[in-house]
Amino acid sequence: MTDQAPPPNIGPPDGRGAQSLLSLPLEENKVVLVVDLVESVRLMAAHEAAVVDHWHRFMRHARTVVLPQWRGRLVKSLGDGLLAEFNRASDAVCAALALHRFFQPVNADLPEPQRLYLRAGLNGTHLYVDVGDVYGHGVNLAARLASLGGPGETVVTANVCDGIIDGVDGVLEDMGESYLKHWPEPVRTWRVWPADSAGAAVPKVSLPPAQEDLRPTIAVIPLDCRGGQDEHQVIGELIADGVIAQLSRSRQMRVISRLSTTAFRGRGAQLSEIQAHLGSGYVLSGNYSMAGDRLVVMAELSDARRSDVVWADRVVGSIADLLQADSQLIRELTDRASEALLDDTVQRATVLPCPQLDSNALLLGGIALMHRSTARDLDRSRELLDAVTERHRRVATPWAWMAKWHILNIIQGRSPDAPTEFREAIQIADRALDLEPHSSLALAIKGHVQCHLGTQLDESRQLLLQATEVNPNDHNAWLYAGFWSTMWGDPADAVRESEKALELSPLDPQRFFIEMLVAHSYFAGNQLDKAVALCNQSLKRNRYYLATLRVLMASLHELGRDEEARTVFQSLHQLQPDMTIARFLGYGSSCLARQRVASAMRAMGVP
Numbered sequence: 001m002t003d004q005a006p007p008p009n010i011g012p013p014d015g016r017g018a019q020s021l022l023s024l025p026l027e028e029n030k031v032v033l034v035v036d037l038v039e040s041v042r043l044m045a046a047h048e049a050a051v052v053d054h055w056h057r058f059m060r061h062a063r064t065v066v067l068p069q070w071r072g073r074l075v076k077s078l079g080d081g082l083l084a085e086f087n088r089a090s091d092a093v094c095a096a097l098a099l100h101r102f103f104q105p106v107n108a109d110l111p112e113p114q115r116l117y118l119r120a121g122l123n124g125t126h127l128y129v130d131v132g133d134v135y136g137h138g139v140n141l142a143a144r145l146a147s148l149g150g151p152g153e154t155v156v157t158a159n160v161c162d163g164i165i166d167g168v169d170g171v172l173e174d175m176g177e178s179y180l181k182h183w184p185e186p187v188r189t190w191r192v193w194p195a196d197s198a199g200a201a202v203p204k205v206s207l208p209p210a211q212e213d214l215r216p217t218i219a220v221i222p223l224d225c226r227g228g229q230d231e232h233q234v235i236g237e238l239i240a241d242g243v244i245a246q247l248s249r250s251r252q253m254r255v256i257s258r259l260s261t262t263a264f265r266g267r268g269a270q271l272s273e274i275q276a277h278l279g280s281g282y283v284l285s286g287n288y289s290m291a292g293d294r295l296v297v298m299a300e301l302s303d304a305r306r307s308d309v310v311w312a313d314r315v316v317g318s319i320a321d322l323l324q325a326d327s328q329l330i331r332e333l334t335d336r337a338s339e340a341l342l343d344d345t346v347q348r349a350t351v352l353p354c355p356q357l358d359s360n361a362l363l364l365g366g367i368a369l370m371h372r373s374t375a376r377d378l379d380r381s382r383e384l385l386d387a388v389t390e391r392h393r394r395v396a397t398p399w400a401w402m403a404k405w406h407i408l409n410i411i412q413g414r415s416p417d418a419p420t421e422f423r424e425a426i427q428i429a430d431r432a433l434d435l436e437p438h439s440s441l442a443l444a445i446k447g448h449v450q451c452h453l454g455t456q457l458d459e460s461r462q463l464l465l466q467a468t469e470v471n472p473n474d475h476n477a478w479l480y481a482g483f484w485s486t487m488w489g490d491p492a493d494a495v496r497e498s499e500k501a502l503e504l505s506p507l508d509p510q511r512f513f514i515e516m517l518v519a520h521s522y523f524a525g526n527q528l529d530k531a532v533a534l535c536n537q538s539l540k541r542n543r544y545y546l547a548t549l550r551v552l553m554a555s556l557h558e559l560g561r562d563e564e565a566r567t568v569f570q571s572l573h574q575l576q577p578d579m580t581i582a583r584f585l586g587y588g589s590s591c592l593a594r595q596r597v598a599s600a601m602r603a604m605g606v607p
Contacts, residue, residue, distance in 0.1 A: 024128040024135070031092040031124050031160060032134070032142040033072070035099055036081030038117045038151045044080075047114055054116055055080065058102050066102075070095035075134050081146075085134060089124060089156075089163025093170055096120040096154045097194050117152050121145025124159035144180040145189060154192045161190045162368070165263040166511070166541065168277055170195050174543040177374070188374070216341055219256040219280035220244050222265040223297065224287040235288065237262065238322055239297065242330035243284065247338060248473040255473045256280050257505035275304035282310070284337050293318045295329065301337050311340030363388050363398055370405050371510040374544055375414065381405060396436035403429040403445045407452060411547055413576045418586055425449045440471035448480040454590060457488055475504035475514070483517050487591040491525030512541035516548045523551050524593045531555040546576055550584075554600035562603075569604040580607050 037043070043051045059077055067074055067084060070091040075083040086092035100118050107115040123145060125138020145155040155175070156164075166172045170192040177186035220243050223236035240258055247255045256278050264274055274283050286299035300312035313336055317329025366384035369377045385405055389398045406415075406425035415421045429446035432439060447463030450456050464484055467477035482498030485491070498518040505514065515538035522531035535552035538545070549572040556565035573579065581598050584606075589595075 024130055026126055027129055028126045029087070029124070030127045030138075031086040031089050031122055031163075032127070032139050033084045033086065033092050033096055033120060033122050034078075034081065034139070034142040034146045035084075035096065035118050035120045036078065036146055038119055040080040043114070043116065050114075051116070054103075054106060058099075061102055062099060066095050066098045070098070076132060083134070083139070085127065089122070089160045090165070090169045092122050093154070093156065093160065093164050093192055096122060097170060097192070100152055100154070119146050119149035119151065120154040121147070121149065122154065122156045122160045124157065124163065141180075141183070141187070144183060145187075148175070148178055148180075148189065149191070156190050156192055158188045158190075164192070165277075168195060168263070168273075171540075173540050176543055188372075216282055217254040217256065217280045218247060218282040218284060218337075218341060219261045219264075219274060219278045220247070220258065221274070221283060221285040222258070222262050223285070223299070224265065226287045226289045226298075235290070235295070235319070235322070236265070239288070239330065239333070242322070242327055243334050243337070246330060246334035248471050253338070253341065254504075257473075257475055259510075260505050271302055271304040271307050281305055282341050290319075293320060295319055295322065297329070297333060299333060299337065301340050311337065363401065366398075366405075367401055368510070370401075370408050371513050372542060372544075375412075378405075378409060378412065378414065394435055396432040396439045396442055399428055399432035399435065400439060400442040400445050403432065403442075403449065407445075407449060410452075413546060413579065413583070422449060422453050438470050440467040440474040440477050443467035443470065444474065444477040444480045448483065451480070451484045451487060454487075460484060461489070473504060475501040478504065479514055479517055482521055486517070486521045486524040486593055491521065494521035494524050495527070497521075512538040512545065512548070515541075516545060516551070519548070519555075520551050520593065523555055523596075528555045528559050532559070543571075544575060546572065549575070550597050550601075553604065554597040557600040557603055558596070565600065566604060569601075569606075 037051075037055065040051075059082065062082060062084075063074055066072075070086070071088070072084045072086045072091060072095050075085055084092075084095070086095065099120070103116045103118065107117075110116075121142045121144065123138050123142040125136055125141070127138065128135040141157065145157065149155045154170075161172060164170060164172075171194070173191040173193065175189040175191055178189045179186050220240045222240040225236060237258075240261065244255055244258050244261075247253060260278060264278075271283055274280060281304055283302050283304050284299065285302070286297060288295055288297045290296075295317050297315045297317070298312075299315065301310045302308065303310050315329055315333045315336070317327070317332075321327050321329050363384075366381045366388065369381035369384065372378075382405060385398060385402045389402055392398060403425045406421050406428065409415050410418045410421055426446060426449050429442055429449060432442035433446065436442060443463050444467040447460045447467065450460035450463070461484055464477065464481040467474060468481055471477060478497050479501035482494050482496075482501060485494035485497055495518075498514075498521040502511075502514050502518055505511070515534050519531045519534040519538065522528070522534065532552060532555045535548050535555065538548050539552070542548070549568055553565050553568040553572060556562070556568060579601075581601055584601065585594060585598055
């Protein structure tokens with residue numbers, strides 16, 4: 001593929017008609033990788049023999065080393081590029097990054113004009129498969145993405161982004177919406193940098209160490225279905241959800257958020273890798289099999305520091321029992337695992353120093369999309385949440401997240417009547433609390449709504465504190481408690497509570513949102529350099545979030561870096577051209593931090 005070449009043809013070869021294409025096997029959930037050589041025409045014209053030799057060795061390396069290692073299939077060579085397919089997004093991304101690395105030692109011995117660089121595009125799609133080729137519009141999109149990349153860059157679509165772990169498979173950088181040639185609508189894209197070398201990404205802010213906590217930490221990995229079909233995989237998520245909820249009620253241990261642990265499901269990760277990324281001393285994992293309504297769970301608890309199995313056992317139950325509020329299977333599994341963990345911890349402490357579609361898809365999709373913050377994603381999030389609340393009208397969790405959706409809709413400046421929508425959010429949160437009075441999520445979200453309004457502040461604070469007491473491991477409760485302190489309380493409390501939320505969910509898919517609120521706490525506490533660094537880190541994951549841009553602009557302005565502040569303001573103005581100070585201060589206007597942001601907006605010329 002040359003620099004100006006069109007993307008691979010989606011039609012069948014040899015002039016065969018549409019009927020032949022329709023007869024080809026269709027494979028779902030594939031990831032297409034298109035790689036080409038940057039400026040190949042210029043390189044070939046100047047140093048043809050050397051380039052051909054390097055490329056020949058590169059293709060041999062791709063066929064015999066990289067693609068087998070990452071379970072990819074080479075579809076075809078494109079002359080100065082290649083087309084490959086994968087079953088998993090994480091494998092495809094790791095393969096692309098490995099292919100980039102091939103030319104690093106080669107380039108070390110070449111002058112800059114002769115150096116060889118790849119660019120890569122990845123897209124998740126369905127494929128029509130023929131002998132020696134694949135077809136489909138998704139292949140063309142992957143090729144278009146490759147053309148967006150600069151030398152050494154890998155560009156991916158949202159469905160690939162959602163399938164990898166930011167910070168483990170690679171480091172994501174949000175490129176926003178890209179307008180591609182001959183493509184009917186803009187496409188949301190991300191760059192992926194190697195996890196051990198974050199490219200242009202902002203260095204991570206080092207959080208101060210948390211207060212010493214002698215409680216053991218456990219990560220519950222969603223269980224795998226042994227020999228089951230894909231639609232049965234949700235059972236493993238339900239088991240993990242139930243065990244985490246039970247373990248979280250114990251003040252004797254810390255429990256890692258399931259939004260973080262689910263990233264390791266089915267990956268065959270080493271215990272040391274899980275411990276490194278999640279900070280968990282213990283890992284509960286396993287698998288299950290199904291026979292009709294009967295469920296057989298094989299679980300094991302491991303000490304990740306020593307790679308020892310602490311406990312392993314079989315627990316038998318039924319699907320019907322699993323769906324009950326007080327599941328015997330969940331209770332038995334939790335009791336056995338927690339007893340084994342505590343026994344092991346006590347025994348070690350005597351000799352060693354103490355260390356440390358499914359409805360589920362609808363809900364998780366709704367949560368993920370609402371935090372992406374573009375109008376299209378927010379609208380789609382609302383659709384998914386409407387569907388899950390309609391399906392489960394007497395379950396509190398979807399209603400609580402629906403209330404949160406209304407808050408984000410207001411924050412993003414999309415609400416025509418913010419006071420009315422705030423009242424609606426409170427009514428929805430009250431509905432969730434009517435269904436489950438002790439839901440830490442519902443308590444936290446209702447307190448969060450009242451915090452934004454600036455009314456009933458004492459009641460708001462009490463709701464948030466109650467949420468942290470009901471579930472000390474609920475990062476949302478700590479996050480919103482920190483936001484309350486940012487707006488109305490002690491900035492030192494704001495930093496402590498916000499950092500606690502970040503600590504409890506280290507691999508959260510909405511980490512940018514947590515980072516944004518932590519940055520707000522740093523701003524309120526006049527730790528402006530840390531606020532700027534964390535805002536930039538958050539924007540690498542989501543560049544469209546208005547609240548992040550506002551606090552970054554205000555922090556830069558107060559640091560005297562007005563030229564940078566105006567650059568941020570231009571991005572903010574493009575996303576919200578009708579922004580006014582009166583509209584921004586329409587709720588919570590007496591908050592000192594909001595007044596400081598409004599002052600910065602005024603300095604930037606906001607009416």
